[in-house]
Every structure is written in structure tokens, then in C-alpha cells.
Amino acid sequence: MKPDLREALRRGVLVGDGAMGTYLYQMGFPVGISYEELNLLKPDVIRDVHRRYYEAGARLIETNTFSANREKLSKFGLEGEVEAINRAGVKLARQAVGDDAYVVGAVGSIRAGKRKNVRTAKVKEDLRQQIEVLADAGVDGLLLETFFDLEEMMLALKLIRKVSSLPVICQFTTEGVGATMDGVPMPEAFSKLLAAGADVVGFNCRSGPNGLLRSLEQASGMDEKPPFSVFPNAGLADYVDGRYTFAATPSYFGESARKFADLGARIVGGCCGTTPEHIAAIAAALEGYMPNESGAQQTRGISGEAGVFATSEWQKVRGIAITEPPPAEPTIVDLVKERPTVIVELDPPRDLDIAKFMQGAAALKEVGVDALTMADNSLAVTRMSNLALGSIVQERVGIRPLIHIACRDRNMIGTQSHMMGLHALGIDHVLAVTGDPAKFGDLPGSSSVYDLTSFEIIRMIKQLNEGVAFSGKPLKKKANFIVGAAFNPNVKYLDKAVQRLERKIEAGADYIMTQPVYNAELIESIYQATRHLNIPIFLGIMPLASGGNAEYLHNEVPGIQLSDDVRRRMNGLKGEEGRAMGVQIAKELLDVAISRFNGIYLMTPFMAYEMTVELTQYVWEKAGRRDFHLSPLAK
Known part of the structure; x- marks a missing residue:
């Protein structure tokens, strides 16, 4: 019994x-x-x-x-x-x-x-x-x-x-x-x-x-x-x-x-x-596990490091000079055809404090980033509006915003309204993504809309460039959106993923941004599999912050796969040691990526913009570029 x-x-x-x-x-x-x-x-x-x-x-x-x-x-x-x-x-x-x-x-x-x-x-x-x-x-x-x-x-x-x-x-x-x-x-x-x-x-x-x-x-x-x-x-x-x-x-x-x-x-x-x-x-x-009666416990380090960096006061960034928005030309598509071009992702905050975000934007502007990209409530977690932050950094920092547009949160009415607002603000670079399901985010009772697929949203945005609304009505003016598409190369059958990518290009995509890649051999495979495409690809690199962060990304986040070597090198590392190794691994991947792709897409982990500042500087050094201001963070 x-x-x-x-x-x-x-x-x-x-x-x-x-x-x-x-x-x-x-x-x-x-x-x-x-x-x-x-x-x-x-x-x-x-x-x-x-x-x-x-x-x-x-x-x-x-x-x-x-x-x-x-x-x-x-x-x-x-x-x-x-x-x-x-x-x-x-x-x-x-x-x-x-x-x-x-x-x-x-x-x-x-x-x-x-x-x-x-x-x-x-x-x-x-x-x-x-x-x-x-x-x-x-x-x-x-x-x-x-x-x-x-x-x-x-x-x-x-x-x-x-x-x-x-x-x-x-x-x-x-x-x-x-x-x-x-x-x-x-x-x-x-x-x-x-x-x-x-x-x-x-x-x-x-x-x-x-x-x-x-x-x-x-x-x-x-x-x-x-x-x-x-x-x-x-x-x-x-x-x-x-x-x-x-x-x-x-x-x-x-x-x-x-x-x-x-x-x-x-x-x-x-x-x-x-x-x-x-x-x-x-x-x-x-099997055979016996509880530890002493109650010994581990209070840090098992699950990785979220929120390692403290938020700074807004007063520290009030001195940022207000500059004119970047000119409409050249676009990032124009730039990447001529020289190495760097896009950096900086996630909008999950609270009402934008001080750390603004500091990061200013530091990345100073080190010569070509565009600052902001996700649209990634992983279905509620964050500050990327439209609002895009307008702020464009006006106050003078850096080009690149805004993600997710199919998940808005029906066709809301999506067109959102795009019209971006046009009015002079924000013309966007990335069309499906968006993670709402039921697995921080408000699971909310609805996933998905009125449009990622293919359809690309087509509809390009339709605005013809001066035609989603309904077919004339808009009196033409928009001028440069539309990107997402590409996940971390799949078993890369050729099938490329076929899906070709459909996005047929829908009107102007450039491609990939999920982060952690394998040098895969970078070469991506190059060989996509070299026939006629639009630029921005190869995704995201530095790891700790061993726990590496295991979380590998095991729990769809579309991300780490190589065994990367996991071994990150194993057990945390704090400064973990971030240093993460940057070193990213630099090794950049050595391969820069030889194959002019477009580099750096993703900032946990608002640690110091890491992507350093990596941006590394790209410029490898490319022999000197026409940028060196951030004090990167000296």
C-alpha cells in the first residue's frame, strides 16, 4: 500500500x-x-x-x-x-x-x-x-x-x-x-x-x-x-x-x-x-535521488544571468545632443553594396525607464553603427513601443531606426495604421516578422491576431510604396519603406529554408536579417546556399553572456542552435568572465562572417550594449574603416 x-x-x-x-x-x-x-x-x-x-x-x-x-x-x-x-x-x-x-x-x-x-x-x-x-x-x-x-x-x-x-x-x-x-x-x-x-x-x-x-x-x-x-x-x-x-x-x-x-x-x-x-x-x-536534508541550496548561476546590468538614471543621458534625423539616402541596402554595414539590435525596455536604452543608443551611434533595430515585443513579452523609441532615438541621437513589425499583435487595420504612423515620423526601414505566439508570453490571455503572414505583410507594405492602401484605396502619396525579411538558418534542411526565403524575396523583401549563428561552418554553408540571391543578407551574431545563457538559448529558444564547441567553452562561465568569452567567440564568428557578408547584424544581450559596441569596433577594424568616432566604451 x-x-x-x-x-x-x-x-x-x-x-x-x-x-x-x-x-x-x-x-x-x-x-x-x-x-x-x-x-x-x-x-x-x-x-x-x-x-x-x-x-x-x-x-x-x-x-x-x-x-x-x-x-x-x-x-x-x-x-x-x-x-x-x-x-x-x-x-x-x-x-x-x-x-x-x-x-x-x-x-x-x-x-x-x-x-x-x-x-x-x-x-x-x-x-x-x-x-x-x-x-x-x-x-x-x-x-x-x-x-x-x-x-x-x-x-x-x-x-x-x-x-x-x-x-x-x-x-x-x-x-x-x-x-x-x-x-x-x-x-x-x-x-x-x-x-x-x-x-x-x-x-x-x-x-x-x-x-x-x-x-x-x-x-x-x-x-x-x-x-x-x-x-x-x-x-x-x-x-x-x-x-x-x-x-x-x-x-x-x-x-x-x-x-x-x-x-x-x-x-x-x-x-x-x-x-x-x-x-x-x-x-x-x-532515479535513486535522495533529498539533501541539510537544505543546501544554490542561489545563483543555475539559470544564467538576466538583468545583470543596473539601470541608470535618465539624468545621465539628458546631455545627448539633439540632431537631425539621418538622411533618407543612402539606405542600408545602398550602404551594404558599397562597404561593410552594421545593424545592432537593442531591445526596448520592459518597464518605463528608457535611460539605459538611450545610453546604449548613444554609445552605438558614437561607434558608427549604421542602424539601430528594435524588436516588436519579441517572445510575446510586453515591451515599450518600438515605434515611440525609434522616433526618440532618431530625433535625439541621430541614429537610423529599423523597426520590427510583427503579424501577431495587429489586424490589418492596425498594421496599416502603424505603417502610416511610421511614414509620418520619417522611419522607413522595417523588418517584417511573424511574431511569437501570444499565449506563451507574459500576457497569455491575450490574442494572437495573425491576420497576415510574413509574406503577406511584406507585400502589403510594398503596396504602400505604390500609394495604395491595404483596402486598395489611393493614399495620395507614396511611402518609401525598405522592407527586410527574417531568415532562420539553424534548421536541418537549409535548402528548404532558402526556398522559403526566395518566396519572401518574391513578395518584395529588400534585404535579409538572420537569426544568430554560432557555427563557423554554418556561416560558410549559408553563404554558399544564398550567393545566388540578388538582395543583401545581414548575418546575425549575438554574443553570449554566460554559460546559463548559452544553455537557455540552445535548449529553449526556437531558431537558435549552438555548436558543441561553443557550449563547452561557455560552460560554467558567468559575470565578466562569461561576457568576455562570449565576445571572444563572437569575434571568431565575425572573422568568418566578414569574409563572406558585407552585412552584419549584432544582437545585444540583456541591454549589455558594451558588448555590441566592442564588436562593432572590431568589424570596423577588420574592414579597415576609420571614418567613425570611437566610443569611450570601446577604447
Whole structure:
């Protein structure tokens, strides 16, 4: 007979199961249906998914009831099926696994981060109904998962404690910012949950292993460390040819599992994008693992370094001279045909302080960068408007802005309006990108629009250059946009990626910017595969900041692959040592890139513009160029 769930967690680490929804999606079930209704319609399928996770080594199995509350089911006309779906969910999980597994009832957030979208009284009633059914159906515990704010989590936990003494696991979804969406620091939120009767606290969803390691590092500094649970996503989601895919491999999950356990995790499983193979890797890594009773923990360095550089005061950059915008001619396409040309990416801030950004823009202007490019809420994370910052740096710093335009956030109306605004501001260089799916960003309740594909948005922008609106109406004037297209060469079949690139050129792309490349041989392959193209390519180089940063990019970010040699050289490095090695590796890659491409695209990690200033100077030195002002940072 297996011990009580609480006792099992005191004895060791339990392996949790993996994703249900995204796994069903991979099996061919479309988005837009109720996966929970499949408990009634396709019981054999749900039972089989549970069985696969159990056979992979999972001993904590979640019922397929995450969204089985009245509010969520009402969107499918299923509000009257709450009890039937939840009871079936428990029954199917029980039937699929052995007596040594624990079945926990999954309860998801109703508000899903949108705090005012459902009245509190309705949230309370809908949660109460689901919780009572699950508890009565005979689960071994209850799992409150993917909650965004403490208020709703506390409401659910108190409802449970009114009707049951079952073990309760409380999991927030977070990006590693150290606080809940309603502003409560995680250690404080966890302490309040434990005082209210929670048995386990932790994290799931939104982040891959790297992000949840960072979150766990922050939380593991509590005076009295509770048992933690972690269910990371399989890295960041990518949207390719109408399908969602995930980057993190099972082996990477296995490597991360022991790190989680060392920090106090007593349940380790997987969330979106994970499969039985990911769970099998976790189970293998944790086989024979015994918790460290001393509570020793690592507080830095596991997950890499985010936000290493402190933000400076705006007063420090108020002395920047206001200069005239750069002339309309020559464009970067004109420049790159004549000489080496450098574009540097500097991400807009995620807060309201632009001081560090402006310092970086000024330093990059001084060292002779040809254009400053700004992403459009990359990775679906909310950042300051790149249109606004582009206008500011053009006016105050005198550097040419190159603005990314994502298909994700705007419908056709918003996209044309946005482009018209750029034209009015005199910003004529843009990069058209698809954009990462909104559901995997910091506001997952928001919608991904995707009215246009990257091919279509290129065509529509070039249509504005003919003086014709998206609707076909005349605009009285012609725009003059120089439109770039993105290219990911980090793929298995480079020839197919080049064919896709040719379609973008046919749509009207004027130049190409690649994802970062970390392999000298790949740079040569890109050159050979694209030398027939009649538009310039800007080869992407992004210096690494630390060993953790290298592993995160390799394992979790779609479209980025590091060579084994680069990972080996970066392994374990952090701080100045890590950044120095990252710059050195970037210089070696530039040696190859400059011999093949006149266009260089440098990406600044973590606002560390000192790194891209140094690399820009290196490009000019290799090219023998001396007609630029040397930044004090680069001396």
C-alpha cells in the first residue's frame, strides 16, 4: 500500500506527468475544442495518454480537468457537464495507472491573469463546484495550477480547506520576475499559502526549465523552505507552417531535473510541449535521488544571468545632443553594396525607464553603427513601443531606426495604421516578422491576431510604396519603406529554408536579417546556399553572456542552435568572465562572417550594449574603416 502523498513527498521526489492539451494537439486534436470534453467523447484516448505518462515513470498523475469549470466549459455549451467531465477525469486517470501512482485533481485559474474579467462571486462559485466534485470522486490530492495572482489562488485554497483535508499543491505561472501578477513577492505569497493550508507550492507553464530554475532560486531563499513543485514548458513555442512546436529536448529536461531537486523540488513534471519522452528523461535523472536534508541550496548561476546590468538614471543621458534625423539616402541596402554595414539590435525596455536604452543608443551611434533595430515585443513579452523609441532615438541621437513589425499583435487595420504612423515620423526601414505566439508570453490571455503572414505583410507594405492602401484605396502619396525579411538558418534542411526565403524575396523583401549563428561552418554553408540571391543578407551574431545563457538559448529558444564547441567553452562561465568569452567567440564568428557578408547584424544581450559596441569596433577594424568616432566604451 502506498503512503499518503504528504509522506511520499517527505521521503523523496515524485515524478509528475507531462502536458495533456499540447500532447492531444500533437496527436491531431485541433485547437478550439474542449480537451476536457474528451473525457466523455474519447475516454480511450485520455486513458491512453495517462498510461503513457505512467509507463514513462510519472507517479503523480493529473486529471484531465484543468479547464473543467463552468466558466470555461460554457464557451463550448458544456456548462451543464461540469460534474460528469470531472468525475470521468478522475475515473480515467485511476484506470490508466498502477496502485503506486497518485491521482491529483487539476484545477486551473478561471481569470487566467485577467483580473477583472469575471466577478469574484462567480469565480468562487465555479471553483467550489469543481473542487467539491473532484474531492468527492476520490483523488489523492488537488493541484491548483497556472494561477497568476495570489487573490484567486487564496480563494481556491480556502474553498478546499472548507470541504477537505486532502493534500493541496499550489502552482503559480511566472516569468521569473519574483512576484505574482497582483504584485506579491513570491516568498510572501508562498508563506501565505502555506499558512492557509497548502502542502506544496511551486510553478508551472509560461517558462521552460531555465525560467523556472530562476524562479525557484528566488523562492528557495525562504527561511523555512517548503516542498516545491515545478512543471516547466518544453521551452518557448514556435509557430511554423500553422503548427505550434517546442524546442526543449527530453535530455535537457533530464539535466534540469536534478537541479530542481537540489533546490528543494519534491515534484518535477512537465507542462506545455512536454511528452512522455520528457517525463522518461526526468524519471531516469531522478532515479535513486535522495533529498539533501541539510537544505543546501544554490542561489545563483543555475539559470544564467538576466538583468545583470543596473539601470541608470535618465539624468545621465539628458546631455545627448539633439540632431537631425539621418538622411533618407543612402539606405542600408545602398550602404551594404558599397562597404561593410552594421545593424545592432537593442531591445526596448520592459518597464518605463528608457535611460539605459538611450545610453546604449548613444554609445552605438558614437561607434558608427549604421542602424539601430528594435524588436516588436519579441517572445510575446510586453515591451515599450518600438515605434515611440525609434522616433526618440532618431530625433535625439541621430541614429537610423529599423523597426520590427510583427503579424501577431495587429489586424490589418492596425498594421496599416502603424505603417502610416511610421511614414509620418520619417522611419522607413522595417523588418517584417511573424511574431511569437501570444499565449506563451507574459500576457497569455491575450490574442494572437495573425491576420497576415510574413509574406503577406511584406507585400502589403510594398503596396504602400505604390500609394495604395491595404483596402486598395489611393493614399495620395507614396511611402518609401525598405522592407527586410527574417531568415532562420539553424534548421536541418537549409535548402528548404532558402526556398522559403526566395518566396519572401518574391513578395518584395529588400534585404535579409538572420537569426544568430554560432557555427563557423554554418556561416560558410549559408553563404554558399544564398550567393545566388540578388538582395543583401545581414548575418546575425549575438554574443553570449554566460554559460546559463548559452544553455537557455540552445535548449529553449526556437531558431537558435549552438555548436558543441561553443557550449563547452561557455560552460560554467558567468559575470565578466562569461561576457568576455562570449565576445571572444563572437569575434571568431565575425572573422568568418566578414569574409563572406558585407552585412552584419549584432544582437545585444540583456541591454549589455558594451558588448555590441566592442564588436562593432572590431568589424570596423577588420574592414579597415576609420571614418567613425570611437566610443569611450570601446577604447
